[in-house]
Amino acid sequence: MNSLISVLIANEGEALTYETHSWLLPETAEIIYGGLASVLVIGALIKVAGPMIKKSLAARTERIQNELESARATKSAAEAEATRIRTALGDINGERSRLLAEADAQAASVIADGRARVATEMAETEAKAMADIAAASGRVQDELRAEIKRLSAIAIERVVAQSMDDKARQDLIEGFISKVGAAR
C-alpha cells in the first residue's frame, strides 16, 4: 500500500507510466490482500450469517417437512374418507339390493296372498251365489207348486160345483145311503 502511495506521489506531475506483469492477474500484493480480505469477509459471513442461514434452512426444511406430513395426513384422511365413502357406497348398493330384494319378496308374497284370497273369495262367492240360486230356484218352484195346487184346487172345485146338478146331488145322496146301509 505504501509503495503504491509513494509511486503515486513520486509520479505526481509527470505522466504516469505503469506496466503490469500480467494482463490477466493483479499484483501479488493485491492478490494477497484481496485474498485475506475475502477470507475475512467469508469467515465473518460464515461466522455470523451461517447459523442464521442454517437455522432458516432448518426451519424451512421443518416447515416443508410439516407441510409434507400435513399433506400426507390429509392424503391419508382423504384416502380413508374415500375408502369409507367407497365402503358406504358399497353398503348402500348392498342395502339397496337387499331392500329391493326384500321389497320384491314382500310384493310377491302380497300378490300371492292376494291371489289366494281373491281365489278363495271368488270360490265362496260363487258357492254362495250357487246356493242362493238353488234356494231361489227351490223357493220359486215351491211357490209355483203351491200356486199350481191352489189354482188346481180352485179349478177342480169350480168344475165340480158346476157339474154338480140336482141329479148328481141326488145320486150322491142315494149312494151315501146305500153305502151306509150296506156297511154292517
Place this chain on the structure above:
Amino acid sequence: MSTSTLDAYISSINTIATAEGVLPQVEAEFSAVVRAIDENESLRSKLTDELLPIAVRQSIVEQLLDGKGHRITAQSLALVIGAGHARDLRTISEKISAGVAAGQGRQVAEVRSAVALSEDQQARLSAALAKATGSEVNLKVIVDPSVVGGIVATVGDKVIDGSVRHSLDQLKSRL
C-alpha cells in the same frame, strides 16, 4: 156358563116341555132357531152383544119364530138370551136333542147335505144309520151348501163323511 148351570137350564126346558107334552116340537123348533143363528154371523153377533138391550135381542128371536113356534120354545129362548147365555144356545139345543133322543132310546144323527132330503130319503137314511151304528137315530138334517154334494152324518162321536167337500179336501191334500 158352568156345566151345572147349563144342565139346570136344559132340565128346566125339558121338564116344562115334557109337562106340556110338546118336547119333540120344542126340541125341533129350538134346533131350527139355533141353526138359523149359527148360519148367520150378523144375527149371532147381535144376540151375543152385551151392549144390546135384552128386550131387543129377545124380539129378534121372536121375529125368527115369526109367531109360528110354540110359546114354550119362544119363552125358553127368551129366558136363555135374557140371562145373557146366547153363546150357549147351540150346546143347550144339542143336549135337549140328545135328551129327547135318549128318552126314546135313540141317538141324534146330525146330517149335513147340500140340498134338502125328501121324507123317503130321511127314512132310508135313518134306517141305514141305525144299521151302521146299531142304534135308532133321530135325524137332524142341516142344509149346508159348503158340503157341495153327498152327506156328512155325525152320530155321537162317529162321523161318516160321504161329502164332495171331503173328497175335494182329500184331493187338495194329495196335491
